[in-house]
Amino acid sequence: IYGIVGLLMLAFAQFNFIFHIQPFSQWYFPIIWFGYIFFIDALVYKLRGKSLIYNRPKTFIFMLLLSAAVWWMFEGIGWMIGNWYYTGIAGFGGKAASYIFATISFATVIPAVFETFYLLRAIHLFDHVELKRKHMITKRFLRLLTLLGLVFLILPLVAPLYFYPLIWLAFFLLIDPYNYIHKRPSVIGHLKDRKMTIPVSLFVAGMICGFLWEFWNFWAIPQWHYNIPFVDFFHIFEMPALGYLGYGPFAWELYAMYHFIVGLKRHK
Template sequence: MFKWYGIFGMLIILFSEVNFYFKIEPFASWYFPIIWFGYIFVVDAIVYKLKGNSLIMSRREQFLKALLLSALIWWLFELINLRTINWHYLSTPTGYAEPAWIRFFIFRTIAFSTVLPAIIETFELTRTFKLFNKIKLMKHHKTTHKFLRNMVLAGLIMLILTAISPKHFYPFIWIAFYFILDPINYLHKQPSIIGYWKNGKIKPPLMLFVAGTLCGLLWEFWNYYAVTKWFYEIPFVGFFKIFEMPILGYLGYGPFAWELFAMYYFARSLHIGKTKHSFLELNKI
């Protein structure tokens, strides 16, 4: 049975698209977060229909926590953007909250809360297609403490270089936290990309990469038509845009999904120690 909220999500997406022409407020200004919640509801309902379990239906507490963590994570990137200045926003959403900056803060926080759940849901959907089932690493790989320390050091250096010269090193922000946190997760026996590579399991990292790229395409597509939207100012490679994003920028969405994965499990380890893998059910992959 297809869950009711999936049908509701379809109606949300349909209304949002039709409202391009009618510009009914406040829905037109709030188009971006509205359509993303519609997407999350639809994909979750599809996943539940195909698998019999899903993030919203089976792990609702994790879904709510993912919304909160997602907003916090993206506000961190907004702070970093004060230095890199790679994107800026156009227009302020309509509403009753005053002054305008309060309205904009509420809008951004709600929009930011959809990032992590969207990656999770897209990952779960791609998983039902059984992608990469036949791809396996031929051997397991050794992981030394020196290698892990060097990864953390490399991530810290990336952040420092970005702070010193954001014009040249801004791409590092989309991978630096992965380098810092994934080794820490591995050492604390949390799910980690390193752990899967070590055990010869390439499927989870590849599926996360695909999920990040698919979400990236949708982020840019829906942002392009939004009233309240962002634009990019990217040094050196700001050419050949697909929607607002230069084509080379799409290369960052896959690593960004790994970064979110590492940040999520690091946050969970601080909260409850060892997890039950309820986020992506990686023990079943």
């Protein structure tokens, strides 16, 4: 039944872009994205006989909490590099309400990407995507990736004008090698076994969510806008076309962060 509820939430939010019924118009983001999450989860359950929300509700709640924390971290980075900003938030009537709205909205990011990933896995779209040969994963290679991740994290903070895109790979490069070393799920591990189903499915899930984030944002009252040096042309909705390339690696980052934190919990 929550799949039907999700579909109704999606439909209502979509139509409300036209009618602007308040306060729902102001709170469109959590309405439309929780609707999306519920609907996609129900589809996954229909296809696989199991799903995140139905079978692992505690994991789903954990994802919501982690997602809010992770995106608040990215908001801090965004404040420092200045690539995006928000308009239309005055309608919340105060900072407390706007922070509540933001936190609830940010909580949907990781679940949305993971649910899309689970759907792609359920329809077996990329099951046969493989590398031509296996790749050796050496300690030197892992150290190099980690060092590169550290550099990718620092450079956008000290020289954001030139290095801002690197932030969308930094955490993946920092964390995924650690996950691989500690035998946790990792993208890098699939370079060794040649099977690219998970990396490609994650990348595409990030691109799908990225497109939907931008599409629904374009019609909304609270909106984000971009200030992206050098590539601020040929916009698809608010986002410059080249900016969409960041959504695939962003999904890898979320995957790495999630399994890193889960690993820490289990270690305790």
